[in-house]
Amino acid sequence: MFEFIDVKFRNVLEVPKLFIEKGKITTIVGASGSGKTTFLKLLNKMISPTQGRILFMGTDLSQIDSIAHRRRVSLLSQNPVIFEGNIRDNLTIGLKFQGKPLPSDDLLIDILERVRLQKQLNSSADTLSGGEKQRLALGRVLLLNPDVYLLDEPCSALDEVTEELIIEMMADLVKKNGKTLVLVTHSKAIAKHYSDTIIEVIDGKCSGEVHL
Numbered sequence: 001m002f003e004f005i006d007v008k009f010r011n012v013l014e015v016p017k018l019f020i021e022k023g024k025i026t027t028i029v030g031a032s033g034s035g036k037t038t039f040l041k042l043l044n045k046m047i048s049p050t051q052g053r054i055l056f057m058g059t060d061l062s063q064i065d066s067i068a069h070r071r072r073v074s075l076l077s078q079n080p081v082i083f084e085g086n087i088r089d090n091l092t093i094g095l096k097f098q099g100k101p102l103p104s105d106d107l108l109i110d111i112l113e114r115v116r117l118q119k120q121l122n123s124s125a126d127t128l129s130g131g132e133k134q135r136l137a138l139g140r141v142l143l144l145n146p147d148v149y150l151l152d153e154p155c156s157a158l159d160e161v162t163e164e165l166i167i168e169m170m171a172d173l174v175k176k177n178g179k180t181l182v183l184v185t186h187s188k189a190i191a192k193h194y195s196d197t198i199i200e201v202i203d204g205k206c207s208g209e210v211h212l
């Protein structure tokens, strides 16, 4: 689905050759500051290579409209923004930006269940804990229904049990709905258990698949 050819981004990240497969789970591991977030940002065209090329379904990303691309490839950042307002507003804000019709409350409640957030749609979002905010933001991305999910440590504020449930839910989505997941995680256990491919970034260099 993605192919990296001699890619560099400034002196931050170097990816000589790499494939990311459609319909699979690819996990990115590496030390803090090694370049994992930069890798995800290249995939959804938030930044562009300063050298080399990235192909998406065979087309150079430089030839693809950035906004159209981000509708197909959604990035959930490490510290997602939670907007003023209630849970419903926060779930639907992405759809509103995209000019898409708003879903029924039943669908929104189903999304909250999938991200294991036991809150009412009308309750305020700013009093949520860090981990609850993470799950709310994941719910927002699920509603956008992209082809590719780029999740940057989506469970960093969650306990192990909830983390497992959330990753399990995402893995199910990949299997049943043919989605593609690229996941940054610090958990080697999660990486080992769920990944089809594990990629390690070491000091800004990403040389392909590793076996943990």
Ligand SMILES: Nc1ncnc2c1ncn2[C@@H]1O[C@H](COP(=O)(O)OP(=O)(O)OP(=O)(O)O)[C@@H](O)[C@H]1O
Pocket: 010, 012, 030, 031, 032, 033, 034, 035, 036, 037, 038, 039, 078
């Ligand atoms: N646009 C940029 N220009 C220059 N340097 C950058 C840019 N973006 C990030 N960096 C630097 O590149 C390095 C890698 O950053 P990145 O956020 O990709 O790391 P990371 O592996 O995701 O870290 P963490 O696990 O702590 O989130 C950092 O030292 C960061 O300061």
